[in-house]
Amino acid sequence: MIKLADVSYVRLGTRDLEGATHFATEYLGLDVAERAKGSVYFKSDEREHTLCYFEGDPGDQVVCFEVEEQFHLDEAATQLESLGHPVRRGTASEAALRKVHDFIAFRDPTGNPIELAWRPGYSSRRYHGARDAGITGFSHVGLCSSDLARDEAFWTKVTNAQVSDRIGDAPLLRIDEVHHTIALFPSAKPGIQHINHQVETGDDIMRSHQFLKDRQVRMVFGPGRHPTSSAKFLYFEGPDGMVFEYSSGVREIADELLWRERQYVFEPKGFCKWGAKPNIAEFNK
Numbered sequence: 654m655i656k657l658a659d660v661s662y663v664r665l666g667t668r669d670l671e672g673a674t675h676f677a678t679e680y681l682g683l684d685v686a687e688r689a690k691g692s693v694y695f696k697s698d699e700r701e702h703t704l705c706y707f708e709g710d711p712g713d714q715v716v717c718f719e720v721e722e723q724f725h726l727d728e729a730a731t732q733l734e735s736l737g738h739p740v741r742r743g744t745a746s747e748a749a750l751r752k753v754h755d756f757i758a759f760r761d762p763t764g765n766p767i768e769l770a771w772r773p774g775y776s777s778r779r780y781h782g783a784r785d786a787g788i789t790g791f792s793h794v795g796l797c798s799s800d801l802a803r804d805e806a807f808w809t810k811v812t813n814a815q816v817s818d819r820i821g822d823a824p825l826l827r828i829d830e831v832h833h834t835i836a837l838f839p840s841a842k843p844g845i846q847h848i849n850h851q852v853e854t855g856d857d858i859m860r861s862h863q864f865l866k867d868r869q870v871r872m873v874f875g876p877g878r879h880p881t882s883s884a885k886f887l888y889f890e891g892p893d894g895m896v897f898e899y900s901s902g903v904r905e906i907a908d909e910l911l912w913r914e915r916q917y918v919f920e921p922k923g924f925c926k927w928g929a930k931p932n933i934a935e936f937n938k
């Protein structure tokens with residue numbers, strides 16, 4: 654079993670690095686950690702970086718999870734290969750580009766590019782966003798799934814992920830006490846469906862709603878409140894159609910033995926207890 658310790662970073666290709674950088678700093682509220690040739694790294698918490706935009710195909714979207722020990726990478730590679738997922742070991746220069754000591758890369762059953770990294774860099778420099786969005790850190794990803802049951806089985810049998818709740822057949826998966834770190838989302842094609850940053854308060858959500866709306870950023874869902882994690886939320890569209898979520902007040906599952914996963918409907922009321930309606934393509938099929 655592969656023990657995922659945390660979600661580490663996402664890497665997103667873009668044809669407009671300057672535009673993506675402007676959005677990430679001035680709108681989303683991230684902090685430029687480093688500008689390199691063809692890529693920009695962003696901080697959202699105590700880590701060296703949690704998002705990297707690089708010049709490339711916007712369809713190139715990678716999510717990385719941290720593992721605790723280097724030998725976990727070898728064990729994971731053996732297990733994944735035996736299950737028919739080809740694994741590639743990162744080179745030293747690729748690891749340096751990701752600011753990690755070592756990593757492997759593979760695809761999940763839907764075809765989402767996944768990396769597992771050992772010793773991602775932490776920074777002595779405090780995160781402070783260019784815009785005060787109240788961000789406390791990068792927290793979870795929504796991952797597209799072309800077969801929810803198959804992908805739930807993959808994440809829960811091959812890794813330590815466990816189902817916290819389900820919306821329809823879409824599971825919210827936790828790898829630690831945080832309600833979820835991976836949200837599987839039904840979709841015909843692979844990709845990252847959304848990228849979540851936690852913000853300090855509900856006021857931060859409402860302030861950002863006004864700020865982004867005033868600047869014609871496309872709102873996708875909310876402000877609202879998830880019945881599942883009980884977090885207040887706002888989803889909006891960033892560069893290349895990527896959806897970003899702010900949420901505040903995500904539930905923690907302190908005592909796993911007392912937790913039983915709950916079933917919600919795959920309808921707006923299963924996603925929001927305030928009555929907000931999502932403007933997300935997959936909902937309207």
Ligand SMILES: CC(C)c1ccc(C(=O)O)c(O)c1O
Nearest residue numbers: 795836838879881882883884
């Ligand atoms: C996959 C979606 C839209 C979703 C559903 C529920 C929560 C939550 O309970 O916090 C999310 O964060 C989501 O992104």
Ligand SMILES: [Fe+2]
Nearest residue numbers: 795836849898
């Ligand atoms: Fe989310």
